[in-house]
Amino acid sequence: MKLNKKQLTLIEDLFAGEIDEKQIIEKNKITKNTYNKWLADENFTAEIARRIAVARLQSKLLIARFSLAAAAKLVQLTESEKEETARRACLDIIAFPDSAGEKQAQKHGDENGDSQSQLDFTLTEKAAEKLLTALCEE
Numbered sequence: 001m002k003l004n005k006k007q008l009t010l011i012e013d014l015f016a017g018e019i020d021e022k023q024i025i026e027k028n029k030i031t032k033n034t035y036n037k038w039l040a041d042e043n044f045t046a047e048i049a050r051r052i053a054v055a056r057l058q059s060k061l062l063i064a065r066f067s068l069a070a071a072a073k074l075v076q077l078t079e080s081e082k083e084e085t086a087r088r089a090c091l092d093i094i095a096f097p098d099s100a101g102e103k104q105a106q107k108h109g110d111e112n113g114d115s116q117s118q119l120d121f122t123l124t125e126k127a128a129e130k131l132l133t134a135l136c137e138e
Contacts, residue, residue, distance in 0.1 A: 006030065007044055015051055071096070 003011075006028060013024040025035050038044045074096075077089035 003043055003047055007038055008047075010035075010038075011044075011047055011051065014048070015055070 010024060010028045010030070013019070013027065014021070019027065025032060071093075074089045074093050078086050078093065080086040080089065
């Protein structure tokens with residue numbers, strides 16, 4: 001069974017995030033009872049689940065798109081004149097391989113028979129010295 005226009009409009013409104021669920025129900029002129037029936041409908045919930053999966057994928061793509069720039073910025077911050085900023089950047093770089101994204105990449109690498117990390121950073125001598133200092137402090 002396909003979803004009707006009202007169901008699709010309601011789902012669009014849910015994902016737009018502009019108003020809350022109660023307001024969406026009122027805007028679409030359906031009863032709470034009808035909405036609950038739709039939530040029990042496999043096709044309706046499958047469409048919501050599909051859109052959630054798409055939203056999560058888009059989030060991951062956005063994070064991946066900016067992760068290289070974020071990593072480069074962290075490396076630059078290791079050379080900050082502010083000692084605390086440089087120290088925190090060093091610690092963040094050290095902790096970077098433990099991030100969820102890296103664990104996921106390692107998992108996929110292991111599945112493909114390649115457990116070697118593909119991350120390469122070019123550090124200046126000063127940045128490397130600060131990283132080592134931060135390591136020693138830990």
